[in-house]
Amino acid sequence: MSYYKHGVSIGLVQINSEFVLSIKAVGTLTHEDYQHLAPMLEAAITKIDEPKVKVLFDATEFAGWEMRAAWDDLRLAIKYGSGDKKVAVYGNHDWVGWAMRVGQWFMAEGEVESFDTYEQAVDWLCEPEMAL
Incomplete structure (x- = not known):
């Protein structure tokens, strides 16, 4: 039996x-x-009561977007991308670096980094904050 799996958790x-x-x-x-993703993302973000939201994005099985979905993604980035966030993306895709640079445009106060492995992403995401 053949099937095609896609979506977001x-x-x-x-x-x-x-x-x-x-x-x-x-x-x-x-x-x-994205019709299903937007309400789930909003509910998840409102549940986080931390000074800095930390996001771990697993792109190891991500193949990209259909054209209309890419537009949906951009709208979500504009809506939820501002604020104090730290986003670690891991997966071995050539486009990850390019997508992270575009995502950084919408995160004036946040940080975005890409990594090859889960361990590298978690190490960076959970490193102690430097006091100024």
Whole structure:
């Protein structure tokens, strides 16, 4: 039996003492995926009561977006991208660096970094904050 899997899963996980918004994208995302994603993302973000929202994005099975879904993604980035966030993306895709640079435009107060492995992403995401 053959099937095609695509979509997004969102959760809130604790890594040591850090609460992290965990997002995993699979396959090629569609407009319909974003119709379901937006309310889940909004609910997850409002549940995080931390001074800095930390996001761990798993792109290991992500293939990209359909055209309309790419527009949906841009609108979500504009809506939720501002504020104090730290986003670690991991996965071995050539486009990850380019997508992270575009995403950084919408995160005036946040940080975005891409990594090859989960371990590298978590190490950076959960490193102690430097006091000024």
